[in-house]
Amino acid sequence: MFRGTSAITLDSKNRITIPTKYREELFADCQGKMVCTVDIQHPCLLLYPLPEWEEIELKLCNLSSMNPQERLLQQVILGNASDCEMDKNGRLLINGPLRQHASLEKNVMLVGQLKKFEIWHDTAWQSQMLQGISKIQSGEIELTERLLDLSL
Known part of the structure; x- marks a missing residue:
């Protein structure tokens, strides 16, 4: 399980380095094979990690390509999916279209989300967090029954 936020960098070869604390698990679970x-x-x-991605692919495969909304979702998610393999130093190459989507530059945030990671431009992540906290504190976010049952 992946949790927490790590400030990492995109190097001159457009690679990120996965923090050491996650590498052993990723090599054990998926031999460093991932999909972005x-x-x-x-x-x-x-x-x-590849096993988690394969579950997503099965769900996407079960959508109808005849339904325009479902097909669009398949096109966007699958069409942008890129196989990434971690090298022995924990580095992953992020291709150009993916970097462009997230406006990635040198400073990047890797955010653990239990079974996956999110990769953010550092200032976009900070903005997302400030907006999210503000919405929660102001009551703008409606607390559903499921959220009310969540005891932290």
Whole structure:
């Protein structure tokens, strides 16, 4: 399980380095094989260990290509999916279209989301967090029954 936020950098060869604390698990679970795609709701990327991605692919495969909304979702998510393999130093190459979607430059945030990571431009992540906290504190976010049952 991946949690927490790590400030990392995009190097001159357009690679990110996965923090050491995650590498052993990733090499054990998926031999460092991962898939990166766009997030359809935010200007960030989603990075999945291959076994997790394969579950997503099965769900996408079950959508109808005859339904325009479902086909669009398949096109965007699958069309942007890129296989990434971590090298022995924990580095992953992020391709141009993916970097462009998330406006990635040198300073990047890797955000653990239990079964996947999000990859954000650092200032976009900070803005997302400030907006999210503000919405929660102001009551703008409606607390559903599921959220009310969540005890932290």
